[in-house]
Amino acid sequence: MNLNQQEQLQSIKKLLMQSQHQAVIVETTQLLEKAGQGNSTLSADVQKELLYLKAVACRLLQNFTAATEVLNHLLQLFPDYARAYQELGYCYLNTNKQKAAHSFYQATRFNPALLSAWLQLEKVYKTDKQHQALALCQQQIAFLQSLPKPLLGATDLMHEGQLHKAEQICRRFLIENKHHPEAMMLLAEIGVQLKVYSDAEFLLESCCELYPDNDRASAAYQSLLSKLGKFPDAAAVAERRLAQSPDSFTVKVGLAHALVGVGDIDKAVDIYRKLLEDNKDRPAVWVALGHALKAKGDTAEAVASYERATQFAADLGDAYWSLANTKTYKFDSVWLSRMQDEVTKPETKLEDKIHLHFALGKGFEDSGEYEYAFSHYEQGNALKKRTLQFDIARTEAALEAQQKAFSESDFNPEAGYSSPDPIFIVGLPRAGSTLLEQILASHSKVDGTMELHDILGIASSLSHQNTPYPFNVNALADDALSTLGQRYIEQTKAYRKGAPFFIDKMPNNFIHVGLIKKILPNAKIIDARRHPMDCCFSGYKQLFGEGQEFSYGLDDIGRYYKAYEKLMAHWHSVLPGQVLTVQHEDVLNDLEGQVKRILAFCKLEFEEACLQFHKTKRVIKTPSSEQVRQPIYKTGMQQWKPFEENLDALKTALGHN
The missing domain is CATH 3.40.50.300 (P-loop containing nucleotide triphosphate hydrolases)
Structure with a gap:
């Protein structure tokens, strides 16, 4: 973002704070139109902020239709932008409670630090007497309210993709509050997103040593070890967690995942099957069981597990993609029609839509309908790419650095x-x-x-020494x-x-x-x-x-x-x-x-x-x-x-x- 764009954004934000909502709409519209006509270039971040500020101004002027149009356009461009979903929730509050609840829920999925969205969901769950959802919602509210304000702000920034700002705040907080467990875990999570894995691993390992009874720290450490392919270590952490919480469903699932990583498939399958005996309505476990069986070579059983997952969650994109990803499974017309229905539903989550598009691409390719197939591959890739911060030029530079170094x-x-x-x-x-x-x-x-x-x-x-890797x-x-x-x-x-x-x-x-x-x-x-x-x-x-x-x-x-x-x-x-x-x-x-x-x-x-x-x-x-x-x-x-x-x-x- 160049300095001039930063200044323009700050000026518009001041207008919003001064309740000059119409001026905000005029300013943002002019800047967006100039870019649309090719008279200026806006970075993706600036475009996102301008559209968001315009939507907020429209909503505050009670022009909910205009606000909704801007937000829907914003979400087409940035489908994982949590604040846009939160704004949609506010737009729908007085007209469509169901859409409002769905929008607030989507906001919390993409940014779990949005306290105001959680508070709105709490009202919905109380009204609808959704006791289990209410308990989870209140648990998250209590957690967010317990965080020191700097950490809550840093968590919010992290989920909004502003990783370096979040890191700076977190490091400053840790200087004044040495070994604060939540700060250590947050800094590690930021490190993972920045792919500074060695730093993140050290932070979480230290946190677990300092706070051995903090299961959130142990869970985060286990998850990172699995991500890094250190499955024996992940399994050892999971075993320790299981000793402390022998009835924990999430700990058992984590242990089974680590065991699959190690190659102890039979033990993992046994854990998954016992969890499903207790409660068959666990679609994610059916998918995990399918993955284990597929790795073992029990393809027919794996397929049956994936299919079973869709019976309990018709919109679970991962189950459909897992079927497609066997590379030998063929969807018939009934399956294809069902998947098309799910991918077009507005309430289907972004991650599920991505999985469904890739599965539909494979399904239509197998049936020789190549235009439909490519359309779905293209949509799935576009949605996935919008959730990533990838720059091919940086990768090309990294590969060139290897050539210069050796x-x-x-x-x-x-x-x-x-x-x-x-x-x-x-x-x-x-x-x-x-x-x-x-x-x-x-x-x-x-x-x-x-x-x-x-x-x-x-x-x-x-990578993080005075002379950078690979030099x-x-x-x-x-x-x-x-x-x-x-x-x-x-x-x-x-x-x-x-x-x-x-x-x-x-x-x-x-x-x-x-x-x-x-x-x-x-x-x-x-x-x-x-x-x-x-x-x-x-x-x-x-x-x-x-x-x-x-x-x-x-x-x-x-x-x-x-x-x-x-x-x-x-x-x-x-x-x-x-x-x-x-x-x-x-x-x-x-x-x-x-x-x-x-x-x-x-x-x-x-x-x-x-x-x-x-x-x-x-x-x-x-x-x-x-x-x-x-x-x-x-x-x-x-x-x-x-x-x-x-x-x-x-x-x-x-x-x-």
Whole structure:
């Protein structure tokens, strides 16, 4: 936001405080119209604030129709903007109590710190005698009212996306109130959103040590450990919480989630089933059970669980997307009609709409109705992208920084930790890495694990020093490099089953090849590569659980692919012969030849089981889990072709025009 825009906004806010509502409407309208005519450029944040201020002014002038129109437009642009929903609630208060309640509820979902919205909901729940909802509502009100004002303000700012302002307030508060638990938890949550994971982990670990009876701190710590892929640690925290609260439903669910992460699927399934025996009306648990069963390979049971979830919550988008995400499930016309009904209902939550659009895209693509399919993929991606703060230029700069930081002379095979155990499979999502993992995991000397977060964690821990990562890696002494390599090997032991070698299939590790070869010089690195149009469009169709923010725009994903290609070319240049590129199409066309090539690179003898990879029983948690449990097939090639007329932006970004 430039200074002139800031000054204009402050001027308009003063007019609002002075009750000059008509002047606010005139000023905001003029600025928005200038931008609409191309006479000026407004940042997204300024546009959002102008529309919000205009709506407030309209409401205060009792022009509820105009206010509602502005707010609906605002929510089309920014579908997760909590204050816009709160304003809608106030607009509907005197005309439509049901819409008012729904709007206030949506506001609290996107910003749980909006105390005034909670207070309005409290009135609704009292009137309607919704006792359970009222109890939860009053619990949140009591919590917010108990927070010191600076922390309440910082919490509000965090949920509004103003992370740096929230961080400053929180840090100032902690200077004056050392080790305040709520401040420590809030600063950790801000750290997670800023992706400063090592700082957040340290804060939450410290908070749990200082306040061992604070279950909110333990829950936050467990959640972060799971997010970072540290499932053994997360399971240990969950076990401690369960000892303190043996009847807690949420603790049991958290433990089961951690156990799935560790690979102890049977124990997790047992927990989920017992929870459903107590109460079958738990749709989110049915979905979680489905995920566990799918990872195990019990596809039919997983599908039944997902379908059961929709019986208890017809609008639960995650259940429909989970069905689609098996990649083998086909929706019939009844299912498609039902999903279309749910996605168009105004009361359907944003997150559910996103999931439903992606599921509908898959459903219509399977039935050959490509225009409908693309429309839903496009809507789902657009909604998802609006909830993210992603800038492809920043990512391109980060990948260029890796190229500037490492040259051929920076790598010493004698430095670092000498373990030859890890085999890294890197690349873009949906590029065939799960197939390569399954092939290698079928070898008697190789353990398949999962997408491990440990390299990302080490990179994050190096990010906040005087010299930023990756430029500080080459300054590390040999013993420091060795310590980091040893830390990686120690941290990943929990996922291994005793084989001499193991696979780390985190695709994003392609960014950190330089770091990997510095700390683990004998590690093998395989780059899973797929035709750019197939790879990018497959990523565009995929709703990822987290991360991969580049995948929700055709231009973004195309630019990301080009930046990835450029960086991989750099690694080949500075690490000659140490990265093996495996083209997905080559594997499909010559399985035996490529398997022998891969095994030779990994210094493994040939085993027939690698050709019969689909018979290998193991836990697989990626979207391709069902596909790699089948023999090689080629139907995934050129799936973008029926959508070609919609993919000009992708072609341009890739340079394929």
